[in-house]
Every structure is written in C-alpha cells, then in structure tokens.
Amino acid sequence: MMRRLFNFQGGVKLREHKRESTQxxxxxxxxxxxxxxxxxxxIGSPAVATVNVGDKVLKGQVxxxxxxxxxxxxxxxTSGKVAAIGKHNIPHPSGLQSTCIIIETDGMDIERRQKSxxxxxxxxxxxxxxxxxxxxxxxxxxxxxxxSHLKLSAERNRVKTLILNGAECEPYITCDEMLMREQAxxxxxxxxIMRHALQAPRCIIxxxxxxxxxxxxxxxxxxHNNLDFVEVVQVPTVYPAGGEKQLIQTVTGKQVPAQGxxxxxxxxxxxxxxxxxISRAVEHGEPLVSRYVTVAGSxxxxxxxxxxxxxxxxxxxxxxxxxxxxxxxxxxxxxMMGFALHNDxxxxxxxxxxxxxxxxxxxxxxxxxxxxxxxxxxxxxxxDACPVGLLPQQLYWHTRAKEFDxxxxxxxxxxxxxxxxxxxxxxxxxxxxxxRYAKNTIWQQDREKKLSDISRQRHEFHKQRLERxxxxxxxxxxxxxxxxxxxAAQDDKKAAIQAAMERARKKRETTNTMPxxxxxxxxxxxxxxxxxxxxxxxxxxxxxxx
Amino acid sequence: xxxxxxxxxxxxxDTSVTKVMLRVLLALVPAIxxxxxxxxxGLLINIAIAATTALACEYTMLMLRQRPVAPFMTDxxxxxxxxxxxxxxxxxxxxxxxxxxxxxAVVVGKHLYGxxxxxxxxxxxxxxxxxxxxxxxxxxxxLPPNLVQDLNFGFLTSLNAVFTGNLPAGFSLxxxxxxxxxxxxxxxxxxxxxxxxxxxSYALFGDFGGIGWEWIGNWVFLGGVWLIYKKVINWHIPVAxxxxxxxxxxxxxxxxxxxxxxxxxxxxxxxxILGAFFIATDPVSAATTPRGRIIYGxxxxxxxxxxxxxxxxxxxxxxxxxxxxxxxxxxxxxxxxRVYGHKRK
Ligand code: SF4
Ligand code: SF4
Numbered sequence: 001m002m003r004r005l006f007n008f009q010g011g012v013k014l015r016e017h018k019r020e021s022t023q024x025x026x027x028x029x030x031x032x033x034x035x036x037x038x039x040x041x042x043i044g045s046p047a048v049a050t051v052n053v054g055d056k057v058l059k060g061q062v063x064x065x066x067x068x069x070x071x072x073x074x075x076x077x078t079s080g081k082v083a084a085i086g087k088h089n090i091p092h093p094s095g096l097q098s099t100c101i102i103i104e105t106d107g108m109d110i111e112r113r114q115k116s117x118x119x120x121x122x123x124x125x126x127x128x129x130x131x132x133x134x135x136x137x138x139x140x141x142x143x144x145x146x147x148s149h150l151k152l153s154a155e156r157n158r159v160k161t162l163i164l165n166g167a168e169c170e171p172y173i174t175c176d177e178m179l180m181r182e183q184a185x186x187x188x189x190x191x192x193i194m195r196h197a198l199q200a201p202r203c204i205i206x207x208x209x210x211x212x213x214x215x216x217x218x219x220x221x222x223x224h225n226n227l228d229f230v231e232v233v234q235v236p237t238v239y240p241a242g243g244e245k246q247l248i249q250t251v252t253g254k255q256v257p258a259q260g261x262x263x264x265x266x267x268x269x270x271x272x273x274x275x276x277x278i279s280r281a282v283e284h285g286e287p288l289v290s291r292y293v294t295v296a297g298s299x300x301x302x303x304x305x306x307x308x309x310x311x312x313x314x315x316x317x318x319x320x321x322x323x324x325x326x327x328x329x330x331x332x333x334x335x336m337m338g339f340a341l342h343n344d345x346x347x348x349x350x351x352x353x354x355x356x357x358x359x360x361x362x363x364x365x366x367x368x369x370x371x372x373x374x375x376x377x378x379x380x381x382x383x384d385a386c387p388v389g390l391l392p393q394q395l396y397w398h399t400r401a402k403e404f405d406x407x408x409x410x411x412x413x414x415x416x417x418x419x420x421x422x423x424x425x426x427x428x429x430x431x432x433x434x435x436r437y438a439k440n441t442i443w444q445q446d447r448e449k450k451l452s453d454i455s456r457q458r459h460e461f462h463k464q465r466l467e468r469x470x471x472x473x474x475x476x477x478x479x480x481x482x483x484x485x486x487x488a489a490q491d492d493k494k495a496a497i498q499a500a501m502e503r504a505r506k507k508r509e510t511t512n513t514m515p516x517x518x519x520x521x522x523x524x525x526x527x528x529x530x531x532x533x534x535x536x537x538x539x540x541x542x543x544x545x546x
Numbered sequence: 547x548x549x550x551x552x553x554x555x556x557x558x559x560d561t562s563v564t565k566v567m568l569r570v571l572l573a574l575v576p577a578i579x580x581x582x583x584x585x586x587x588g589l590l591i592n593i594a595i596a597a598t599t600a601l602a603c604e605y606t607m608l609m610l611r612q613r614p615v616a617p618f619m620t621d622x623x624x625x626x627x628x629x630x631x632x633x634x635x636x637x638x639x640x641x642x643x644x645x646x647x648x649x650x651a652v653v654v655g656k657h658l659y660g661x662x663x664x665x666x667x668x669x670x671x672x673x674x675x676x677x678x679x680x681x682x683x684x685x686x687x688x689l690p691p692n693l694v695q696d697l698n699f700g701f702l703t704s705l706n707a708v709f710t711g712n713l714p715a716g717f718s719l720x721x722x723x724x725x726x727x728x729x730x731x732x733x734x735x736x737x738x739x740x741x742x743x744x745x746x747s748y749a750l751f752g753d754f755g756g757i758g759w760e761w762i763g764n765w766v767f768l769g770g771v772w773l774i775y776k777k778v779i780n781w782h783i784p785v786a787x788x789x790x791x792x793x794x795x796x797x798x799x800x801x802x803x804x805x806x807x808x809x810x811x812x813x814x815x816x817x818x819i820l821g822a823f824f825i826a827t828d829p830v831s832a833a834t835t836p837r838g839r840i841i842y843g844x845x846x847x848x849x850x851x852x853x854x855x856x857x858x859x860x861x862x863x864x865x866x867x868x869x870x871x872x873x874x875x876x877x878x879x880x881x882x883x884r885v886y887g888h889k890r891k
Pocket of ligand 1: 378
C-alpha cells in the first residue's frame, strides 16, 4: 500500500555526509569524570535541585524535581557524588551560564534499585502513563525539548494521527537513523505506548528515503508486532523534510494553521528518539539518562555513541579522536539549524543530537565564509527555497530599513529559521541573522512598550491622586475663607477677598488642565527614554554589507 | 579557548553573483556567434566598446561613491548589462553610440539609483531608450543580414567603419544599411502597403520571422532554456512575455493578416526572445514573486505589441520593460505567495 505524499514547497537538496558516522555500531560512550546537569534542559520552568553538595547519588535517582506542569525532573545518569551546584557553561546560543548540578562519577554505575517490575503499558491508564513519562524526565529528543507528557494528552479524543518523525533531514546527523536500525523493536514499543496515551486511531512513521536500512528494520518490527494501524512511509530527501510542519504536510497534505498547533488538525508529532526513551521508561523503568548522539566532522572516527546526559562535549570529541587544540567551531545540532558553542566544556543535554566539529587547520567541514556580502539582487532564489512560502528578500529589505511593522506584514514570525534562503543566496547575505535580529528587536520593543505603558499608567494614577488632593485642599480653604467672609462686615474687604478668590480660581483652573502624556514624564523617565533611544541608535544591527 | 560562533546556517551553496552572471554570459554565447554570423563583426566590436566603457564607468562610480571596488567589479553584472545593450545597437553604428549608451546605463541607470541591487530600472534598457530617443537615425539603420546581401566586411574594415565612419570604396553607409523587418513593416504600413506586399517585395523576410533574425532568435532561445534548466532564471517571465505576445498577435493576425504581422513574425523579429529571456528577467528590476513574475511578463508582452503596432517606435521591448519595472514593486506587494498555514488573502 502506498500512501500519497504531498510535497511541501521550496526546500533545498543538501549533501548528506551521513555515511561516515553510520559505519560502525553504536556503543556506549565512556563514563566521564564529571557530569554537568543543567536544571533546565527543556522548554518550561527549570527543575529544582533535591540533592545537596556532598550527597551520594545512584544511577537513575532524581536529583532535581519538576516545578509546575511545564517541567520535568532531572536524574543522575550514573552513580557518584554531588560535587557542586552552581553556575556552569551550558549549551546555548547566547553562551550564557546557568545553574547545574555537577556530579563526580565513581565509575561503578550503581543503579538506584533493582529495575522496577515489568509493567505492561496496557495495564496503565493514559493518565498514569503520562505521569510515568513525566517522572522519567522525558522531553522531545528531536531538538525542541518540549516536555513529552504535554504532547501525549488524549484530551477530547482530538488526535486522529500520531506521526513518528524519523526523517532526520539535516546533514551529518545520524542518531535517529542508527536508533531505528538498532532499536527498531523498542521504537515501535514506544510508539505503541504513545498511541495508548493519546488514544490515537492511526500512526504513521515517516523516514527519509536515504535511510533504507532503518526503513527495513522499522518495517520488520511493525510486521513482527502485527500492528495494522501503523503505516511506514518513505518521504523524499529534501531539507527540511523533518521540520514538524513540513512533515505533517508531506504525509497528510494538511497544513498546521498559522499560530496553531498540529493538534488543531488532529495530528501529534513525536521524534523516534522520544519513542525509544518512552519505551525504556515504561517497559524497563529507566528514566532518561542517556541518548544517542552523532559525533562528526573533523574527528578521526565519526560515529554515533550512546552518551550519558551531562557528558562534557570535550570528552566526546576526544573519545572520537578529535583534537581539542585545533577546534575552530563546534556545532551542537546540524549545520543548518544548529548553533555554535562558545565553549567545549558544555554538557550534552537531553536535546543534543549531534556534535559537529570543525578544525581550524583545514577549516573543514564548515569553511568560514568571506565577510563580504553583496547587495540583494532580488534573484528570488531565496523565496524559491523557502519552505514556508515567505519572501525572504522582502523580509531582508525591510529589516535593513528597520521597518519592523512591514517585516511583520511579510510574516516574519512564520519564519522557522531553517536557513534555506541563506543557503542559496548568491549574494552571501546572512539572511537568518537579519531575521533573528528583527525578531529580537520587535520582542524588545514590545517589552519596553509594555513596561512604559505600565509606568505611564502608574504615573497618571499618581498625578490624579495629587490633583484630587489639591482639589480637596482648595475646597477646605474655600470653606474656611467663606466662614471668615461671613464674619467680616466691611464691603471693601469683601471685594478684596473676592478678587483674591478670583485669582485663586484662575490659578486652579490653569493647574487643573491636564497636560499631555509626554509632557507629563518625570525627569527620570525622560532620561530613561533618551537612553533607550540612544542605545537603539548605537545597537550594532546584524553585519551590514558595504 | 575561544571558538568561532557564527550563527546558523553553517553551510552554504556553492554559488555567487559572479557565478550567476557568468552563466548568463555563457548562455549568450550562441546568440553572439549566430548574430555575428549574420551581421558580421559589428556586434563584437560593439560589445568590446560597451564592456570597456561599462567597466571604466563602474570603476569610476565605485571610487566616487567610496564603495569596495573588487567585489563589485568582479560580480559580472556590469558586463551582462554591456552585452545586452550592445545587442540593441546596430552593427556598424558609430563607436560613440555604444560608448554613450553604456556610460548612461552605468552611471545613470545603475549608480545614480544606488548601484547593484537598488536600480529600479533595467540599466541596459535605460541606456537603450536614451539612445533611441536621442539618436533615432543611428539607432535604426541596421545592416541587412548577409543572407540578403553578402557584404563580407572583414574585421578591420568593420572596425574602421565603426570608428571613422569610412567604408571601403564603392560602399556608402546609406547604400548598404537597411531597416529591420519590424521597422520596414511599420514604414510600409504607414504608406498603406500591406504586409503581404512588403514581404513579397523585400528580401528581408524569412520562413517565419525576419530573415537571419529568426535564426538568431533560435539560438537566444536555446541559451534562455539552458538558463531555466540551470535555475538561473525562472520560467515565469519568459513564458509570460512570449505567451502574451503570441496570443495578442494571433488575435490581431486572425482579424486582418494584411495589416498585422503573424505571431511567429512577432516572436522571431527584433528583440522579443532576447527580451523575454535575458532583459525582462533581470532580477533586480523585475517582479520577484511567482505570480508577480507572470503578471509582469504578460505586461511586457502586451506593451511590446502595443508599442510595436501603434506606437512611434519600431520595437517596443525596451519601453515595455521600463514601464513594467515601474510597476514591479506594486505587483510584488499584491502577489505575495500564500504563507504556510495562512489562508489566501
Ligand atoms: S537569494 Fe539573496 S540575492 Fe537573491 S533575492 Fe534572496 S536575498 Fe536577494
Ligand atoms: S529561514 Fe525563514 S525565510 Fe529563510 S527559508 Fe527558512 S523559513 Fe524561509
């Protein structure tokens, strides 16, 4: 049976570079001396540490508890001692630090207890399953890191199709491919569990057609389990076929509404790695403490390793025969959407799928680009490549002109930063960098506007109160004076008082006139605004071509 | 340790403006050869003059505008402009025609509007239209293709003619030059001579277009199709220009074949094919959305026909392109593609 596929528009064909790292089987990476566990490895609120410095921890033990619903716990990936809890470099495009639990491993790898009794997921209710998945610390392993239990809600039976994303469209990344090749049965088991949690009638597993072996294994596993509600489809190898929205369109022909979620069209999409983690958690009682990671690029032996969460990237690079002294660039993720690390002492986290190493000696495999961009020649290569149907050249044009409302007219916020436009641009314009800059500026402006709205409101409130008090004071004075006037008998005195009162009234009237909002700013506010304006003037926008 | 932290994407296609322009130049080679075959050395001499002028002007303007010289001099776009303009200049026109035209195209058409990427009008057509308006006589006296009258001027003779205006003994410029087929039909029609009669009495007409012209057209076409195949240009504009020109000329041809040229004649005479594939597709000044490109192309096709048939100039491609350049930003604005997940506006 062949499912009809619907191509998404645009996209680019990329050289895959997947062969190197798929030649040898996956093995566990060495247990590093120290593990660095950021409290936030997912989207949502950071977990809260439940251990103290000096505590002994066992493999699989909770070391940080989830906080709120959009959060998951963190577990110790191996046994050892908590060496520190504090700021450490984390893998983030900003290069910032964040709170981490640092564990000195003891090399014994002792588990917290005997593996929990075998659970048949059919015995658990969807609600119990979700809780178990949450307690196992599972987040989307495809890259976004959204807590998985939130995407497994059977709420009102809205989910008609569960899509398992095995497309893995970025060059170099091969961890999902190796996972499907080596753990197909577990992946399918995970799919089964998810389906049970979602109460979804049908499932589709989508795999790019450049992974025939993975496809074969998955098909076998489906057949083996007699799952007639699962369909395995091959999708064309076009970047970004594995983008959630693109994949949904490819296999269902439907588009996720703008600003909506896949669930709005009855679809939920999970990564194959997540399915595997769920299977390990439910069937074997193992929380998420390790994952498959591709190490590729300028290393002697590119391969996929099963890596403990928290392992420093530098350890992995050395384990695969890379030279730490000649690193020029280390990408976490793929070459199209991954980000460059500021430091190689950052840990692998739950969402890390690939470490791509570039050496400064040969400047391979990611040669740096000459700094010189030419002006946009409006060739339209970018809009032909954009999988979202945007006009990147117009976005660029208006961003450069700092016309941020126009940029939004051209749907800046629908841009998924896939990089296709940037990839094909003959003028070598760093387009995505411009879009990030525009998005950040707009967010910043919104925040500032909200802040200034609040302070303006406060100020007006204050002003009104002062006015009211003044009025009341005047009122009191008037009464007093009237009393005085009544006592006074002489007419000329009366007249003088009248005149004085007249003057006072006039004065009141002038002070009562409400000044305009902008004139009302306090000196401090005015200074603040000028400062912001100045900063904005000076703010180095993205690299501009000359 | 300090690592480089450029932002994604970290890989890029092996492309550049220079490469794009080189492909356009390559696609023009068959046409240049064919043209030279039928009209002698004139085109190559014009190209040499135009290209030299263009590069000199580009250099001067970059210096004056204090822009980096190397990247812009090597992007190749200015050479494309020069060659396209040279195609529009009669083969043995005096040297200062190509010189003035290219100078105007580069200085006014390109740089005064802000240089590469910012010019709203196609620079080559700005130069061409300036020449046509200022020097109508020089711009409309073409040589007959050598299929009609084999002049067989050598390179030096041609060079001499271009630079001094002197022809070998026994020839005079007025004696050998002829109008282009389009021009001829126009003047004849003004004297109430029908197309059929003109065709019968002049040897300038070939199987379906102008003699010689039709074959040049084929070679231009070939280059254009290659550009589409190589994804340097999209199919939208050429198809829309030629399609609309075909349809409108067919309609009028069917109404009165004596007065209106056949569709094939319109397609294969003059600069229609060159215009459709190489001039209207100049990315900087064209519409850029897919639907916009089609509207833009149709506009050029229709305007070309209107100007050819009812206007004061023999060929309308230049004017049509400039007029549609003017409309391109508006067209783009109203033809934005539907964005993923959005409803069509
Ligand atoms: S690909 Fe680059 S040069 Fe071409 S239109 Fe887009 S931004 Fe402009
Ligand atoms: S980065 Fe944005 S604009 Fe560029 S191709 Fe991707 S979605 Fe389109």
